[in-house]
Amino acid sequence: MNELTHFNTQGRAKMVDVSDKAETVRIARARTSVIVNQNIYSQIRDGSNKKGDVFAVAQVAGIMAAKNTAQIIPMCHPLALSGVDIEFEWDVDEKRGHYEVILSTTVKTKGPTGVEMEALTAASAAALTIYDMCKAAGKEMVIGPTMLLHKSGGKSGDYSRA
Template identity: 55%
Template sequence: MSESQPNDQLTHFNDQDRARMVDVTAKAVTFRQATAVGEIKMQPETLQRIQQGQIKKGDVLAVAQVAGIMAAKKTSELIPMCHLIPLTGVDIHFSDNQKDTIYATVQVKTKNVTGVEMEALIACQTALLTIYDMCKAMDRGMVLNNCHLQEKSGGKSGHFVYGTEA
C-alpha cells in the first residue's frame, strides 16, 4: 500500500463487525514521532493582551503548553481504541502572526509498537482549547482552525508529510 492510497481494511472491527482494539503484540518496537499543527484566531486585542501577559488567569501560553502535554499522556483515556503508549517526549511551540492568530506545533515521540499521531492531535487541540478557555471572558468568538497531522515517521506505514500525498 502506498502513502497516497487509503487502506480499505478497517482494522478496528473484529470478525463479528464489532469494535476492537487492534492487536499490536507482534509488531516491532521502533522510534516513532508525529507532529500536529493547528491555530486559534482571535481579536487583535486578545492576542496583544496574551503577548503582554495581561490575561487575568495567568500566562496563557505556559498553561496551554502544560495542558497539551498532559493531554498527550491521557490520549488512550479519551479515544476508545487508542493504545496506552509510554511517551518519550512531547514538545509544544507557539508562534503568532502579530495580528490575530496563534499557531501551535506539537511533536510527540515514543519507542513503541504503534504511533503517536493521536497523541499529537489531542495535545494540539487541548493546547488551543486552553487558550480559548483562558481568554473566553474577553473574546468568545475565537475559532480553532486547521488542526491536522503535519508529519509522522516510524512504523510499518513509513513517513508521511501533509500535502505530499498524490
C-alpha cells in the same frame, strides 16, 4: 483487499492487537491555530490575562492531553511517551486586524504503534485551553484547522503533508 483491523469476527469495534509489531522510534507533528481579537493578542503578549500565563497553561494542558490520549480516544493504545513539545508562533497582520497563534506539537515514543493521535490531541487541548483562558475577553475566537504535519516510524512508513 485490506482487512479491516478494527473489527472483531462479530463486526464490532475492537482495539487492534499490536503485540507482534516491532518497536520503532515514532514521531508525529501536528498543527492547529487560534484566531483571536486584538485585545486577546495584547493580553497574551503582555501577560495581562486574568487567568495567568496563557501559553504556559496551554503548554501543560497539551502535554497532559498527549499523555492521556488513550483515556479519551477509545481505540488508542496507552503509550509511554518519550517526549512532547508544543511551540507557539504568532501570525499577525495589524493592517488587516489578523491575530493568529499557530500551535505546533511534536510527540515521540519508541513502541509498536504511532503517536499521531497524541500529537493531534495535544494540539487540540492546547488550543482549547487558550480559548478557555481568553473567553472573557472575546468568544469569537476560531480554532483550527487541525492537521497532522508529519509522522515517521512504523510499518506504514513516513508521511509528510504536502
